[in-house]
Amino acid sequence: MLSAAFAGLLSLGIANSCSPAEDPTGPTSSITPAFTQNDTAGVPVSLNDFRGSIVVVEFWASWCGPCRAQRPWVRDFVARTRDSGVAMIGVSLDYDLDAWRSYVRENSLHWTQLSDGRYWDNAVARQFGISATPTFIIFDREGQRVGERMSFTQMEKRIGELLAAEG
Numbered sequence: 001m002l003s004a005a006f007a008g009l010l011s012l013g014i015a016n017s018c019s020p021a022e023d024p025t026g027p028t029s030s031i032t033p034a035f036t037q038n039d040t041a042g043v044p045v046s047l048n049d050f051r052g053s054i055v056v057v058e059f060w061a062s063w064c065g066p067c068r069a070q071r072p073w074v075r076d077f078v079a080r081t082r083d084s085g086v087a088m089i090g091v092s093l094d095y096d097l098d099a100w101r102s103y104v105r106e107n108s109l110h111w112t113q114l115s116d117g118r119y120w121d122n123a124v125a126r127q128f129g130i131s132a133t134p135t136f137i138i139f140d141r142e143g144q145r146v147g148e149r150m151s152f153t154q155m156e157k158r159i160g161e162l163l164a165a166e167g
Contacts, residue, residue, distance in 0.1 A: 035124045037091065037114040040101050045089075045114055047139070053087040054162055055139040056155060059122075059130045061093040062103035067134045070152050071107060077156060078111050084163055085141070088112065093133055095119040138162070 036046040047055065058074065060067040078088045092115035094100035104113050116122055122130075128137060128148070136155035138147035140162065147158045 035127055037116055037122075037124055040104055040113050045112055047089070047143070050087045050089070050139075051143055052141055053085050054141055054159065055087050055089060055143075056159065057089045057091055057124075057128075057137045057139070059091050059093065059125055059128075059135045059137075060133050062100055063094065064133045070134060071109075073152055075108070077152075081159060081163075086159060086163075089114060091115065091122065091124045093119055093122050093125055093130075 034046060034048055036044050039045050047057075062068070074088070081088075088111040090104075090109060090111065090113040092100050092113060094103075094115055095117055097115060097117040100113075100115050100117075103109075114124070116124075120131075124130075130149075132149075134152065136147070136150040136152065137145060138150070138155060138158055140146045146162065147155065150158065
């Protein structure tokens with residue numbers, strides 16, 4: 001269970017990332033580059049498979065303390081938004097694929113989970129300039145990037161705005 005102080009820091013977006021670098025760098029274009037990576041069963045999954053849905057991509061790792069701490073919130077978010085046409089894709093920066101698969105199974109992460117086992121060299125993370133976990137990127141139903149390098153709280157707010165705009 002989270003301490004009240006740590007939970008407060010997480011809600012403010014403070015003390016909520018694991019990072020090898022100080023500042024995020026990378027692309028800021030709204031043009032969505034295609035990506036494909038294997039899921040826990042080794043099946044290739046593409047972002048294009050989710051066209052027509054609002055897609056949230058979460059960059060995380062099983063060894064990342066803040067990622068683990070917010071796991072219940074993410075699980076609840078997925079359950080609350082699934083029927084609204086919101087799809088969650090987890091992109092793990094784990095290097096031990098067996099440990100990653102075990103974590104996904106043991107923690108009931110029943111949404112799409114991808115990894116290439118390359119740690120911070122994960123191809124999708126590099127493509128989007130990810131330098132901290134957990135980090136969220138949002139794509140609208142047309143596949144345009146409409147939110148990037150967001151905390152959980154920022155992501156949840158932006159998804160609410162997108163769904164409200166749809167009426």
